[in-house]
Amino acid sequence: MHERLDDYILDIFQNAVEAGSSRVEVELDDSDEHIRVLVKDNGPGMDAGLVRKVLDPFYTDGVKHPNRKVGLGLPFLEQAARQTGGTFRLDSQPGRGTEVEWSFPKNHWDAPPLGDIPRLWLSVLNYPGQHEVVIRRRGAGIDYEVRRSELREALGSMEDVGALALMEEYLRSQEEKE
């Protein structure tokens, strides 16, 4: 696996928004020897049959990825998590929403790199739409929560360059260790 953890998070987050969720929560915790991620949405959810399909690496709807080669998406994430001795869980209820939670042991030689967190949040928060995003982040000496609605209110825009530059500065300052 040569994918990056931040790219998996962005991909799973986008699935949640594209499914039509009005609220998506993203938790990222690397305060112990595991990196744990939870992406939880209040979208349409999936029934058991669809869950089986979306976890099957050979399934494609044939429309969005006619010849997809990239190793992102749920099946690849599950495989990567299990191969490194981590965990993977997908719970979905039609009409209620979906939770995807996974973890990687930090010190496994094949665990994907976490990447730059403020840059990840910038892409997550700039993703277009009226949905709410709640980010909860914990790490050694790091503990903060960010809401898209609060940033939008403070900045007046999530797309204007000046607003985005300030938002990134804000996000970087949250990652400072206590």
Added chain:
Amino acid sequence: MAKMTLEELRKLRESSKQELERRDNSGKDIHVIVGMGTSGIASGAKYTLEAFVTLLQEFNITNAIVRQTGSMGLDHAEPTVEIRMPGMPDTIYGRVTPEVAREIVMQHILGKRLVDGHVYDRPSKDIMG
């Protein structure tokens, strides 16, 4: 650097907006649209998005917005970026690394000249299907 509070963020934004209003700001003219479909993400579109925010700010190009869209149908040329602005044709660039983003800002946006070697045509529907 101490942790910034939401209140500080709001104040910083207010003062930079007032600064902009003193200059003659002709609306949000420049649109930078980054392709963030699955293959865009896998090719590092996050870096491209951040690079545009940083560069536009660095060159004081304040009348710009940066936003994301899904796949532009050019999976072999990710990361892809479309630039829309007055005085230039709508242009799709491919293989836009942060270094290429710098060329696009300096040459396309500031210099109003296309960046050779990175211009792509929008794929027609029948090729995509």
